[in-house]
Amino acid sequence: MSSKKADKRPEARLPKGMRDIEAPELRAMERMLGTIRRVYESYGFEPLDTPAFEYTDALGKFLPDQDRPNEGVFSFQDEDEQWLSLRYDLTAPLARYVAQNFDGLPKPFRRYQTGPVWRNEKPGPGRFRQFTQFDADTVGTDNVAADAELCMLAADAIEALGIPRGSFVIRVNSRRILDGVMTAAGLGEDENARQRLTVLRAIDKLDRLGIEGVRELLGAGRKDESGDFTKGAGLNAAQIAAIEAMFGFSITVETGADGLRTPKTEGQFPKGFPSIADVPALNEGLTEVGQIIALVEAADYGDRVRFDPTVVRGLEYYTGPVIEAELTFEATDESGAPVRFGSVGGGGRYDGLVSRFKGTKIPATGFSIGVSRLYSALQALGKLETDAVSGPVVILAMDKARLGDYNRVARTLREANIRAEIYLGTSGMKAQMKYADKRGAPCVVIQGGDELARGEVTIKDLIEGDRLSGEIADHQAWREGRPAQFSVKENELVEAVRSVLARHAKASG
RNA sequence: GCCGCUGUAGCUCAGUUGGUUAGAGCGCUAGAUUGUGGAUCUAGAGGUCCCCUGUUCAAGCCAGGGCAGCGGUACCA
Numbered sequence: 001m002s003s004k005k006a007d008k009r010p011e012a013r014l015p016k017g018m019r020d021i022e023a024p025e026l027r028a029m030e031r032m033l034g035t036i037r038r039v040y041e042s043y044g045f046e047p048l049d050t051p052a053f054e055y056t057d058a059l060g061k062f063l064p065d066q067d068r069p070n071e072g073v074f075s076f077q078d079e080d081e082q083w084l085s086l087r088y089d090l091t092a093p094l095a096r097y098v099a100q101n102f103d104g105l106p107k108p109f110r111r112y113q114t115g116p117v118w119r120n121e122k123p124g125p126g127r128f129r130q131f132t133q134f135d136a137d138t139v140g141t142d143n144v145a146a147d148a149e150l151c152m153l154a155a156d157a158i159e160a161l162g163i164p165r166g167s168f169v170i171r172v173n174s175r176r177i178l179d180g181v182m183t184a185a186g187l188g189e190d191e192n193a194r195q196r197l198t199v200l201r202a203i204d205k206l207d208r209l210g211i212e213g214v215r216e217l218l219g220a221g222r223k224d225e226s227g228d229f230t231k232g233a234g235l236n237a238a239q240i241a242a243i244e245a246m247f248g249f250s251i252t253v254e255t256g257a258d259g260l261r262t263p264k265t266e267g268q269f270p271k272g273f274p275s276i277a278d279v280p281a282l283n284e285g286l287t288e289v290g291q292i293i294a295l296v297e298a299a300d301y302g303d304r305v306r307f308d309p310t311v312v313r314g315l316e317y318y319t320g321p322v323i324e325a326e327l328t329f330e331a332t333d334e335s336g337a338p339v340r341f342g343s344v345g346g347g348g349r350y351d352g353l354v355s356r357f358k359g360t361k362i363p364a365t366g367f368s369i370g371v372s373r374l375y376s377a378l379q380a381l382g383k384l385e386t387d388a389v390s391g392p393v394v395i396l397a398m399d400k401a402r403l404g405d406y407n408r409v410a411r412t413l414r415e416a417n418i419r420a421e422i423y424l425g426t427s428g429m430k431a432q433m434k435y436a437d438k439r440g441a442p443c444v445v446i447q448g449g450d451e452l453a454r455g456e457v458t459i460k461d462l463i464e465g466d467r468l469s470g471e472i473a474d475h476q477a478w479r480e481g482r483p484a485q486f487s488v489k490e491n492e493l494v495e496a497v498r499s500v501l502a503r504h505a506k507a508s509g
Numbered sequence: 510g511c512c513g514c515u516g517u518a519g520c521u522c523a524g525u526u527g528g529u530u531a532g533a534g535c536g537c538u539a540g541a542u543u544g545u546g547g548a549u550c551u552a553g554a555g556g557u558c559c560c561c562u563g564u565u566c567a568a569g570c571c572a573g574g575g576c577a578g579c580g581g582u583a584c585c586a
Contacts, residue, residue, distance in 0.1 A: 469547040
């Protein structure tokens with residue numbers, strides 16, 4: 001029988017696409033962020049933090065013809081009716097910060113930043129509405145050395161996290177190459193803007209759908225397994241062949257007698273289309289990617305960074321080189337099904353983002369790691385020490401009148417750098433033992449009337465006790481035998497606890 | 510947004526052609542055991558059978574509508 005009162009109780013539940021992160025993951029995540037931070041710091045980037053929300057117009061998310069914030073971002077109105085939005089990445093707030101503080105900043109300005117971002121989209125497996133990014137950006141230079149550096153930074157960060165060389169690749173392309181190819185294919189005019197977007201989306205899906213699927217999307221369209229039809233770009237066979245020709249473009253680096261490296265590009269369109277040298281955007285794009293490849297090869301990153309004309313990235317603001325960090329190994333999930341991790345980070349050059357706020361041109365380039373995705377990958381690779389922190393030593397509250405003494409015991413352990421806590425509940429000894437077990441305590445400290453009278457403390461090694469329990473079937477014997485416990489004088493407490501901790505550190509290491 | 514699948518205890522699930530008081534395992538709480546986490550045994554708590562409407566003497570089961578979750582797809586700064 002449910003009362004009306006009960007019906008009014010709120011349901012304890014998470015908003016969809018949100019999640020709680022508990023101690024083991026939180027600790028592993030923090031170690032991971034520390035590793036990435038050290039790499040970013042080593043390249044000279046400075047930390048910056050900005051607020052979770054910004055004025056919506058500063059984030060640049062207005063629909064062209066509507067006075068309301070775009071869907072996809074969480075927005076609300078301030079008391080003065082101005083629209084505010086939760087940040088959906090860390091780049092837009094950076095652009096605002098740089099524009100606002102431009103005169104006082106060193107140029108180029110280099111900063112790193114991590115924190116949660118929010119997107120109001122349908123959540124999926126491994127996709128949440130709140131997630132963490134870790135960005136490094138260089139603002140105020142159009143030097144491709146900045147883009148090349150980001151490729152190396154990405155490789156260093158991923159490797160520092162324990163992903164071995166050969167299990168990941170940093171793929172580089174340029175938006176100008178894509179634009180040039182589309183121009184060559186006859187899609188350069190303004191009226192083809194929509195078609196160009198469709199073409200980019202189709203190319204972006206090459207790794208997932210294969211060449212056949214991309215052909216369908218470039219042509220009439222494609223029907224997926226669920227029966228849903230995706231309209232294609234409507235290109236003719238010759239145009240499709242021209243786009244496909246791009247997949248064969250290559251860049252090689254030649255080292256001359258003087259030790260200087262010169263990039264050499266190769267590729268050609270089918271008959272009836274211009275040569276690549278005759279399309280300015282394409283030429284510039286290949287040149288800048290060639291320079292990046294030459295720079296990373298000179299620094300011995302050539303095995304981890306390579307040109308890939310199918311990299312597209314976001315459609316909205318990239319203007320030059322685009323980079324994507326991809327994991328190339330496969331793993332299996334709990335049910336044994338294969339999982340591909342794919343992209344764990346990306347970025348590129350966005351020359352228009354800061355300029356939105358100022359009249360002058362301020363080029364910028366950046367790279368962003370998708371922290372949660374990378375975390376799942378590390379987990380699948382077994383590169384996370386999730387149990388690196390053991391539970392605290394639990395001091396049993398045997399006698400309430402003696403809480404003062406127990407506090408002294410706790411303090412002694414803490415001063416010796418040992419995590420320790422007094423049982424703070426009100427239940428009896430049995431429940432306290434269960435509590436210590438559940439907390440993952442390596443041992444408990446027992447000081448009841450017997451020990452007090454002798455000036456001693458009893459230490460029970462829970463891990464050793466658990467092991468011994470396998471050999472004891474009879475509960476009476478288990479209980480009365482008091483396995484894995486011993487008593488020492490009060491002043492030997494720290495030493496005794498340390499010996500227990502050391503025993504298990506060895507056993508697990 | 511579109512397509513498909515699934516909704517029964519905290520979790521995983523069973524539930525007969527529609528038939529009385531809806532079950533199991535695990536988990537949880539307590540006792541056997543007043544100073545001992547495991548094992549064993551016993552007991553207990555825990556249910557809007559997703560919601561609404563309909564069919565029927567009778568609905569967890571049938572029909573219609575809705576909602577939610579999952580999977581795929583689209584979009585993704």
